[in-house]
Amino acid sequence: MYDLLAGLSVIEASSFVASPTAGLYCAQMGAEVIRVDQIGGGPDFRRWPVTEANDSLYWENLNRAKKSVALDLGRPEGRELLQALVRATGQFVTNFPVGGFLSHDALAEGRPDLITVRVMGWADGSPALDYTVNNSVGYPMLTGSGPEPVNHVLPAWDLLTGAYAAFALLAAIQRRGTTGEGGEVRIPLSDVAIGTVANLGGVAEVLYAGANRPRLGNAVYGLFGRDFVTRDGQRTMIVVVTPRQWANLIAALGLGAAVVAVETARGVSFATDDGLRFTHRDALYPLFEAAIAVRDHADLAAAFDAGGIVHSPYRTMHDAVQDPALVADNPIFGQTHNPSGFAYPAAGAFATLPQLDRRPPAPAPRNGAHSEEILSDRLSLSGTELARLIDAGIVGVAKTGDRSK
Amino acid sequence: MYDLLAGLSVIEASSFVASPTAGLYCAQMGAEVIRVDQIGGGPDFRRWPVTEANDSLYWENLNRAKKSVALDLGRPEGRELLQALVRATGQFVTNFPVGGFLSHDALAEGRPDLITVRVMGWADGSPALDYTVNNSVGYPMLTGSGPEPVNHVLPAWDLLTGAYAAFALLAAIQRRGTTGEGGEVRIPLSDVAIGTVANLGGVAEVLYAGANRPRLGNAVYGLFGRDFVTRDGQRTMIVVVTPRQWANLIAALGLGAAVVAVETARGVSFATDDGLRFTHRDALYPLFEAAIAVRDHADLAAAFDAGGIVHSPYRTMHDAVQDPALVADNPIFGQTHNPSGFAYPAAGAFATLPQLDRRPPAPAPRNGAHSEEILSDRLSLSGTELARLIDAGIVGVAKTGDRSK
Numbered sequence: 001m002y003d004l005l006a007g008l009s010v011i012e013a014s015s016f017v018a019s020p021t022a023g024l025y026c027a028q029m030g031a032e033v034i035r036v037d038q039i040g041g042g043p044d045f046r047r048w049p050v051t052e053a054n055d056s057l058y059w060e061n062l063n064r065a066k067k068s069v070a071l072d073l074g075r076p077e078g079r080e081l082l083q084a085l086v087r088a089t090g091q092f093v094t095n096f097p098v099g100g101f102l103s104h105d106a107l108a109e110g111r112p113d114l115i116t117v118r119v120m121g122w123a124d125g126s127p128a129l130d131y132t133v134n135n136s137v138g139y140p141m142l143t144g145s146g147p148e149p150v151n152h153v154l155p156a157w158d159l160l161t162g163a164y165a166a167f168a169l170l171a172a173i174q175r176r177g178t179t180g181e182g183g184e185v186r187i188p189l190s191d192v193a194i195g196t197v198a199n200l201g202g203v204a205e206v207l208y209a210g211a212n213r214p215r216l217g218n219a220v221y222g223l224f225g226r227d228f229v230t231r232d233g234q235r236t237m238i239v240v241v242t243p244r245q246w247a248n249l250i251a252a253l254g255l256g257a258a259v260v261a262v263e264t265a266r267g268v269s270f271a272t273d274d275g276l277r278f279t280h281r282d283a284l285y286p287l288f289e290a291a292i293a294v295r296d297h298a299d300l301a302a303a304f305d306a307g308g309i310v311h312s313p314y315r316t317m318h319d320a321v322q323d324p325a326l327v328a329d330n331p332i333f334g335q336t337h338n339p340s341g342f343a344y345p346a347a348g349a350f351a352t353l354p355q356l357d358r359r360p361p362a363p364a365p366r367n368g369a370h371s372e373e374i375l376s377d378r379l380s381l382s383g384t385e386l387a388r389l390i391d392a393g394i395v396g397v398a399k400t401g402d403r404s405k
Numbered sequence: 406m407y408d409l410l411a412g413l414s415v416i417e418a419s420s421f422v423a424s425p426t427a428g429l430y431c432a433q434m435g436a437e438v439i440r441v442d443q444i445g446g447g448p449d450f451r452r453w454p455v456t457e458a459n460d461s462l463y464w465e466n467l468n469r470a471k472k473s474v475a476l477d478l479g480r481p482e483g484r485e486l487l488q489a490l491v492r493a494t495g496q497f498v499t500n501f502p503v504g505g506f507l508s509h510d511a512l513a514e515g516r517p518d519l520i521t522v523r524v525m526g527w528a529d530g531s532p533a534l535d536y537t538v539n540n541s542v543g544y545p546m547l548t549g550s551g552p553e554p555v556n557h558v559l560p561a562w563d564l565l566t567g568a569y570a571a572f573a574l575l576a577a578i579q580r581r582g583t584t585g586e587g588g589e590v591r592i593p594l595s596d597v598a599i600g601t602v603a604n605l606g607g608v609a610e611v612l613y614a615g616a617n618r619p620r621l622g623n624a625v626y627g628l629f630g631r632d633f634v635t636r637d638g639q640r641t642m643i644v645v646v647t648p649r650q651w652a653n654l655i656a657a658l659g660l661g662a663a664v665v666a667v668e669t670a671r672g673v674s675f676a677t678d679d680g681l682r683f684t685h686r687d688a689l690y691p692l693f694e695a696a697i698a699v700r701d702h703a704d705l706a707a708a709f710d711a712g713g714i715v716h717s718p719y720r721t722m723h724d725a726v727q728d729p730a731l732v733a734d735n736p737i738f739g740q741t742h743n744p745s746g747f748a749y750p751a752a753g754a755f756a757t758l759p760q761l762d763r764r765p766p767a768p769a770p771r772n773g774a775h776s777e778e779i780l781s782d783r784l785s786l787s788g789t790e791l792a793r794l795i796d797a798g799i800v801g802v803a804k805t806g807d808r809s810k
Binding site for chain 1: 408409410411412413421422426429430434448451452453454455456459461462463464465466467469509526527528529531532533534536537538540541542543544545546547548549554555556557558559560561564565566568569571572573575576577578579580583586588589590591592593595596597599600601602603604605606607608609610611612613614615616617618621622623625626627628630632640642644646647678679680683710713715716717718719720721722723724725726728730731732735737738743745747749750751752753755756757758759760761
């Protein structure tokens with residue numbers, strides 16, 4: 001937690017990964033992010049992984065450091081309260097549909113400088129999710145060694161869209177500071193996906209080649225990079241991006257003469273050309289496989305580290321979480337009370353600002369924990385009016401039996 | 406291209422994906438992003454995919470809408486010019502090492518309000534790349550149907566880090582506007598990766614379970630989502646996230662009675678519980694496989710669309726790029742002149758702002774195309790001095806024979 005965005009308040013009406021990620025990143029940088037949900041939780045409130053008591057370990061991590069207002073969004077009075085909160089705040093992040101009661105035009109009535117950042121599925125408004133956008137742009141057909149497509153497990157499009165939405169929110173605020181104008185920023189998952197294909201050269205590549213890139217298994221396209229297995233059975237990823245790393249890798253493996261022999265036979269030099277190391281991988285891979293298969297991982301890792309070679313062993317997520325450098329001793333992690341009652345290391349902002357003190361991560365709120373505070377402060381609702389709304393089931397508050405604080 | 410960040414100027418000294426992505430997103434939102442490279446191009450200048458003339462289709466897409474200053478960064482005078490440009494500008498994005506001539510402390514001498522956003526590999530400064538961070542946090546061991554780990558092809562950690570860096574840059578600028586203070590923002594790929602594992606509930610999950618999640622092939626964890634194959638051989642991804650989608654999917658496939666039979670046999674109701682649909686996938690998947698295997702894709706797609714069901718066919722990247730909705734008719738795309746001379750649709754900002762006119766995408770610069778303009782304007786170098794620096798090989802300018810403008 002840092003305070004870079006102190007003074008910024010954002011209303012978030014969202015679910016799943018992309019839109020909550022935008023709010024999370026802002027909250028971890030010190031913005032006040034008020035997530036407004038259906039009383040009892042939105043569609044992602046029980047998303048797996050869950051505890052035995054059905055508390056979502058997913059929800060309570062994607063919604064850290066936020067406040068929670070719970071409303072009955074199925075009734076007009078609840079919807080009007082959310083609209084009023086958005087208007088009273090001026091910044092809104094959502095993945096609700098373009099039309100309907102959370103349309104930008106409806107919300108901007110009486111608040112012309114409102115900024116709405118809206119995560120969408122397809123750009124035309126039809127529904128899509130990370131896993132349906134991903135296969136529609138072609139990545140599963142390039143993943144693995146074939147012939148079956150392989151889906152990613154990491155919801156990369158959701159995460160990238162969320163980060164981009166946080167960036168776009170601040171960009172729109174910057175413009176408003178200059179022009180006084182608000183507006184809506186629409187970010188479809190589908191445009192993030194196909195736009196990224198383009199940014200990485202993929203659109204140009206397939207049109208230039210008139211064909212798809214071949215499937216490469218665990219090899220990296222266009223340079224020397226692949227997984228290899230050591231004598232003691234450790235699979236390790238090695239990637240070379242500089243001439244110095246290439247020279248040091250060859251030296252560490254004692255492959256100087258063997259690589260020169262390939263260069264002579266093929267009439268090329270691998271010293272400075274990533275592409276040639278890839279083109280001639282049929283000759284190079286067997287040399288490296290053999291040289292690595294007769295060395296133990298610890299021995300190789302020390303030699304690679306000394307040579308500035310980029311490498312890392314494959315491990316499971318459970319093993320990764322036990323790595324002190326990644327989690328226990330990593331200053332981005334800290335302990336919080338969690339709504340689930342389960343204690344574990346929680347992550348804060350990815351960024352580290354050496355000049356500033358990092359505050360520990362904050363917990364996710366219980367559903368409705370801040371309903372009274374926010375509706376009272378922001379909409380000036382009286383205690384009597386709040387009591388009526390709570391009694392009528394329009395406003396929800398966290399129950400006293402709920403865990404966490 | 407939008408002008409949300411008009412008036413912001415950023416110096417970028419970077420390579421590969423993450424740091425250039427941060428600059429790209431800023432440039433596409435109207436910032437002036439000046440990429441400073443070694444004369445003749447940095448280590449990513451020939452990164453694949455390339456044309457037959459060895460022009461990088463990757464580089465010319467990740468560096469659109471930027472300006473290019475070329476310097477000999479191997480010589481003190483070239484390094485001092487880059488330092489002076491950073492100081493004269495006040496905002497700097499880089500993936501150069503923490504120490505050395507581009508350390509924040511060195512750059513901030515005489516420019517205390519400087520903001521440096523630095524993308525790193527490992528948090529301790531040792532080198533890492535997307536593909537070595539990925540296997541170190543466990544995703545390849547969860548991807549595919551096993552037993553071998555499967556690397557992702559999309560450099561998801563690079564992209565997420567780049568987007569987060571763009572966000573963090575604007576957040577730091579927001580703070581400087583309030584406090585007057587600059588500072589360094591360090592964003593290690595490794596912290597983005599393990600922090601994301603945490604944000605998605607993964608750290609809590611493996612510690613709660615004391616074990617790794619099973620490998621699920623193309624199924625989505627914790628809900629009903631998987632690939633199925635139609636009668637005409639089209640593999641299609643289907644994901645259900647709402648009770649309405651579930652009811653409509655069952656109706657579209659005529660599976661009402663069969664699903665009720667499973668519910669009765671297992672003593673559960675799938676109507677509103679994602680988790681139960683996942684737990685009992687052994688009983689559900691065969692029903693859906695059989696029902697989908699006797700229908701053609703076009704027929705099913707129409708029924709799914711009518712029911713608001715989230716689905717999409719698998720296709721190759723080459724096929725995706727031919728989809729008019731994704732590329733040819735998509736307003737985020739446009740044509741530019743490219744340094745490679747090859748013409749193809751280029752992407753602009755992922756976001757769409759309905760109230761504003763979108764300007765077409767801009768091309769990447771030739772190496773050194775803006776050296777004279779920037780060094781003259783920003784550092785007030787005279788024509789005589791510039792000529793001396795060019796003659797001495799300290800400053801590079803785009804050659805007249807270079808393609809594009």
